[in-house]
Amino acid sequence: MSTPAGWYPQNDGQQRYWDGQQWTEHFAPGATEAALPMASAQKPARSWYVRKRVLIPAGIVALAIFATALGGGGDEPTQPVSASSPTTSAVKAAEPAAATVSPAPTTKAAAAVPKPAPKPAAPKAPTLTSGQRNAMRAAENYLELMGMSKAGLIRQLSSPAGDGYSKADATYAANHVKVDWNAEAVEAAKNYMEMMPMSRSGLIQQLSSSAGDQFTKAQATHAADAVL
Structure with missing residues (x-):
């Protein structure tokens, strides 16, 4: 033992x-x-x-x-990877991919700026006949001398005892001359009142009569109201 x-x-x-x-x-x-x-x-x-x-x-x-002495050398020691810390690539792989938001398509392309409409060409001046051109000049002269109605001006221009223009040329001149017929009636009324005293109704009768100045009844009334 x-x-x-x-x-x-x-x-x-x-x-x-x-x-x-x-x-x-x-x-x-x-x-x-x-x-x-x-x-x-x-x-x-x-x-x-x-x-x-x-x-x-x-x-x-x-x-x-x-082991360190055997495995050591000139190389730097490898940094240990922490097991508790996931790598960046692993984290990125785990994260859900962010949804790419695409811009909403435009409903329609921007409307093209419309080109300005071309300006209409200025109307050509009417080609006047010699009769129309002369009748226009005669009408302007009469209206500068005295107060005349439109009908009285046409009668004066187309009368054989007057200027003797054709009725068409006389009418064209009366329609296209620049004039205020109410102002012409007032001027005619003043001329009558300077020559003789007249009543309101008598003045209106003289201005609107077919044998007188041939203004319209409205133009004659306007002139009587202006001078009386």
């Missing part, structure tokens, strides 16, 4: 650990005889557990240093 593992007293008073097969290099201070049984029962297991806790981490550190 082999001697069980444990701490055993030595000649120098210290205790040495027997592992069951041989003496180890571990020494401990001497203990009293009362503490020897407990030490022999508890110390080996506790010391071995402590040794494992010290030796295993030390071995891991030594292996790490050795």
